[in-house]
Structure formats: structure tokens, C-alpha cells
Amino acid sequence: MDNRPPPPQSLLDSLPESSTGDAREPAPVHLWHPDFSGELDMHIARDGTWYHEGGPISRKSLAQLFSGILRLDEDGRYYLVTPVERWAIRVDDVPFVAVRLEVEGQGREQRLTFFTSLGHSVLAGEMHPITVRVDADTSEPSPYVLLRSNLRALIHRNVFYELADLAVEEQVDGQPRIGVWSDGHFFPIDGSAVTA
Structure with missing residues (x-):
């Protein structure tokens, strides 16, 4: 007999109050280690759209809420995590998209x-x-920026074009690389060292 609580109402009900206020502040999911609850019929498309049961989640605030309890575990899978539940979801590429x-x-x-x-x-x-x-x-090329922990945001094509306009050439390990500076660090964006 399956005694697991039904998603997603149970998932929302089990969220601590601290994670239901400002959706931009992620919950401390790294501190929570509940048992695996199962697969949730939810996925995040490559364009950053969240889907539940085949339809897009139209309320941005709800997607923000879920994004605050998202975690990428060592098994390479994404989970929505609360203190009492851990639901696996599907992510087409990475869970976020940098649009500006x-x-x-x-x-x-x-x-x-x-x-x-x-x-x-x-x-x-x-x-x-x-x-x-x-x-x-x-x-x-698929450009990314690390958002938090091990969660990345895909840099939208239009934003990548803006980066390309800012790009300069620098020597990296004795090789000329094309990239951008930010906060005192140089980041190659030519992709010549990274393949998939």
C-alpha cells in the first residue's frame, strides 16, 4: 500500500513559511533530507517554462515558489524538496534562463x-x-551562468549576443581566448575548451 502523500497540494502544504514569502529567497534545501517521494508530473523546458501535467504553469509566483525549493542532487536529477518530501521532476537542460x-x-x-x-x-x-x-x-554554443549552489541559468541567445559585443581577447594558459570580464574575473565565451 502506498502511503505517500499526493502531489502537488501536499508539497505546497509542507512548505515552511519562510519559503512562501519572498519567492526569490531559496529555502535551505541543502539541510533537508527526506525520503524519496516519487516522480512528479512536472518539467522545466529549455526556455525556462515550468509545466505541470502537460500544461504550462501560468502563475509566475507559483513557478517562483517551486524554484525556491529546487535542488540538483549528486545523482544528476532535479528534485523539489521540503522538510518532509522529495519529488523528482524533469528538466530539459537547466532550470533557469537569464533573459536580461x-x-x-x-x-x-x-x-x-x-x-x-x-x-x-x-x-x-x-x-x-x-x-x-x-x-x-x-x-x-550553450552559455550558462551559475545561479546558486549547482543550479545554472542558460543565457538567452539575445543576452549572449550582448556578451559577444563586450568580448575582448585575453591570454588564458598561454592561449588567446575571447571572453568577458566581470567582477575582476575573465570568462572565456568562445567555448573552445568545453564540449558536450
Whole structure:
């Protein structure tokens, strides 16, 4: 007999109050280790749209709420985690999409702040690096910025074009690389060192 609580109402009911207020503040999911609750019919498309039971979640506040309890575990799977439940969901690529870029300063003093479609923001730097993965079959680049913990945001194509306009050439390990500066760190965006 299956005694697990039904999703998703149970999932919402078990959220602590601290994670139901400001959706932009993630819950301390790294501290929670509930048993596996099962598979939830929910997935995040590559464009950042959240789907539940085949239909898009139209309320941004609800997607923000779920994003605050999202965790990527060592098994490579994404989970929605509360103190009492851990539901696996499907993510097509990564769970977030950076849709806007703000640039302060220039050259090595430049600071790049990314904003996601769910309202998160992050300053690219040592703790939030920019990486580019190049598809081995299509040679198509996929740029990312680390949002929190091990959760990344795909940098939208239009934002990547903005990065390309800011790009300069620097020597990295004795090799010329094309990239951008942010918060005192240089991030290659030519993708020549990373393939998938």
C-alpha cells in the first residue's frame, strides 16, 4: 500500500513559511533530507517554462515558489524538496534562463549582472562563473551562468549576443581566448575548451 502523500497540494502544504514569502529567497534545501517521494508530473523546458501535467504553469509566483525549493542532487536529477518530501521532476537542460543583462563599468572593472525570467539576479564573478558548452554534433554554443549552489541559468541567445559585443581577447594558459570580464574575473565565451 502506498502511503505517500499526493502531489502537488501536499508539497505546497509542507512548505515552511519562510519559503512562501519572498519567492526569490531559496529555502535551505541543502539541510533537508527526506525520503524519496516519487516522480512528479512536472518539467522545466529549455526556455525556462515550468509545466505541470502537460500544461504550462501560468502563475509566475507559483513557478517562483517551486524554484525556491529546487535542488540538483549528486545523482544528476532535479528534485523539489521540503522538510518532509522529495519529488523528482524533469528538466530539459537547466532550470533557469537569464533573459536580461545589466553592465556596469568597462574593461577589467566591468560587472555583469544577469536576471532570470523568474526574477532572480546574480553578479557574474568567482562564485557565479560564466561557462559555455559547445554541442559536439552541431557546434552550437550553450552559455550558462551559475545561479546558486549547482543550479545554472542558460543565457538567452539575445543576452549572449550582448556578451559577444563586450568580448575582448585575453591570454588564458598561454592561449588567446575571447571572453568577458566581470567582477575582476575573465570568462572565456568562445567555448573552445568545453564540449558536450
